[in-house]
Amino acid sequence: SQQGEEDPQALSIQEGENATMNCSYKTSINNLQWYRQNSGRGLVHLILIRSNEREKHSGRLRVTLDTSKKSSSLLITASRAADTASYFCAPHTGGFKTIFGAGTRLFVKA
Amino acid sequence: DTEVTQTPKHLVMGMTNKKSLKCEQHMGHRAMYWYKQKAKKPPELMFVYSYEKLSINESVPSRFSPECPNSSLLNLHLHALQPEDSALYLCASSTPPRTSGETYTDTQYFGPGTRLTVL
Numbered sequence: 001s002q003q004g005e006e007d008p009q010a011l012s013i014q015e016g017e018n019a020t021m022n023c024s025y026k027t028s029i030n031n032l033q034w035y036r037q038n039s040g041r042g043l044v045h046l047i048l049i050r051s052n053e054r055e056k057h058s059g060r061l062r063v064t065l066d067t068s069k070k071s072s073s074l075l076i077t078a079s080r081a082a083d084t085a086s087y088f089c090a091p092h093t094g095g096f097k098t099i100f101g102a103g104t105r106l107f108v109k110a
Numbered sequence: 111d112t113e114v115t116q117t118p119k120h121l122v123m124g125m126t127n128k129k130s131l132k133c134e135q136h137m138g139h140r141a142m143y144w145y146k147q148k149a150k151k152p153p154e155l156m157f158v159y160s161y162e163k164l165s166i167n168e169s170v171p172s173r174f175s176p177e178c179p180n181s182s183l184l185n186l187h188l189h190a191l192q193p194e195d196s197a198l199y200l201c202a203s204s205t206p207p208r209t210s211g212e213t214y215t216d217t218q219y220f221g222p223g224t225r226l227t228v229l
Contacts, residue, residue: 033217035220040198040225042116042202042221042222043218045217045218045219048217088152096143096206097155100152100153101152102151
């Protein structure tokens with residue numbers, strides 16, 4: 001597997017606004033996963049998008065994947081204070097290894 | 111049951127102590143992982159067990175000794191740690207690839223972690 005690079009490193013928004021974070025990677029993948037981590041806690045899997053998919057939705061989450069640009073984005077709509085967390089992408093070429101990028105730290109102000 | 115449990119939640123130990131971290135899951139997953147996470151950094155993979163056999167060791171110092179006694183349990187034995195080993199230790203589990211050449215990558219389920227402080 002390879003490391004994803006998230007952008008921006010930090011994001012601060014008001015409750016109710018949308019939050020967009022991006023992930024870029026270097027080589028071909030078979031899927032890309034997004035995880036959330038609340039402060040000092042374990043990671044929670046949010047969504048997996050396969051290389052032959054372009055967009056996927058789960059509740060207020062929308063993930064896109066552009067394999068030609070080797071990039072993915074995570075959109076959180078109508079953000080809530082409880083969405084405050086670090087978000088990590090994990091591009092996968094297969095196997096066990098997951099290499100997390102530095103993550104995007106999202107802060108949603110009430 | 112989609113939960114991975116870790117004990118203890120917090121651990122403080124001296125550099126001469128021997129302690130163990132424990133991880134348990136009952137989802138039938140046959141791949142289990144240890145990660146180390148320093149403050150404001152991403153988790154870093156340490157070890158992977160697949161079908162109770164050590165599959166990956168990311169050049170971790172021997173003062174960390176993993177053990178997988180059965181398909182539900184994963185331990186991390188700690189001995190002669192250094193203060194720089196203080197971190198959040200995360201356990202995870204997943205369904206492993208069915209064959210060695212399979213490119214399938216499954217979702218990992220993480221435990222809440224053990225916050226380790228080495229004095």
